[in-house]
Amino acid sequence: MNAAHSKSAFVYGQVRRALQSGRYVPGQRIDPAKLADEFKTSPTPVRFALYRLVGEGLVADHARNGLHVPLLTEVALRDLYGWMEGLLLWACDLASAQPSSPHAAWPFAAGDNDLVNLTWELFDAIASDADHWSLHHAVKRANDQLTPVRRANLGLIPHAKEELCELVRLWQSRDIPALRVALSNYHARRKQVVPRIVAMLGERSEHLH
Template identity: 65%
Template sequence: MDAIHSKSVFVYGQVKRALRSGRYAPGQRIDPATLAAEFKTSPTPVRFALYRLVGEALVVDQARGGLHVPLLTEVAMRDLYDWMERLLLMACDIGAAPAAGKTDQRELASADDDPIKLTWQLFDAIARATAHRSLHHAVKQANDRLAPIRRAEQGLLKHSFEELSELKRRWQTHDMPALRSALRDYHERRKRLVPRIVALLSDGSDYLHQ
């Protein structure tokens, strides 16, 4: 059983990274047997891993239709952006817990850094600092679901790195009113792009490999 658990944890991590990177197209079926062959294991740990991802809303179970990458409609995508915005604004209202200590003061290194990873890290830090585990967990899940969407949106946004740098500066200086305003603007810009992002994700464009 320990071997199955270990293999399941490994497969879970690998598939989760693939989902976050956009390796799988929206609506694509994920076949446990194919993954079992890829990772040289039996279907059992693969299924354990996939159903853990179902619980995180990164995979959907269509019963007889099998397991699939979620298809995001415009309504669902706006809802997801709105959910992340609300969670982060809540984190701003709560503020950093005393036990959280100093926030990470590392600067965004350069425009060559991956903005998707940097965004994930910043939003995670804002939530983690509150010391509210449920809020942090919700932000982590929303972060994971938004990762492939953020990769698609990059080609549609100008000055995204500067925008992210400004968000981090507001966070590091503890200017919560300015951070709240910047987070609202950040998400509003993306909500306006939802039809174009959905189209990119639906037509299998090469945005993921740019």
């Protein structure tokens, strides 16, 4: 790997982590020149990194208006929730066809109380259980696209922590039928508040301009 590719990979990793951590919020513009300054590099590796993120759906290219964190419409957000739900239910179907073996332990980072990180990890683990590469890859991508939304609307969904704990319990015990129902209920609750989520994200985005 040459120096330019190495720098581009570094910037990609840093910006991706920033998107997941909530440093950038949906609708916010990402300035390549500021990133080049921040990482002490030329604009070229930064643009390579950002367009890799565009390809993954984590950054949107608005042409003359520049690069932004995607600000989803109600239709797009409902579709994304529905896509994630469908993928996870498919993963459950595939997992149920495999020999049953309860998960012995919580597989996530010890001491991590971040509901957004834990949700990502749980859904990734459910997909991993299906042992289907394309499905797992699709869940990772949808997980990444939903992470800024999940982080921005923390507190909007009541009892989210208890809900996640129940999903983990069902997954660990391999109670697949109950897990399917719980996953459908999880996504139904979020689809119900899509208008509130989109309106709230739109208001936050307006304050950035």
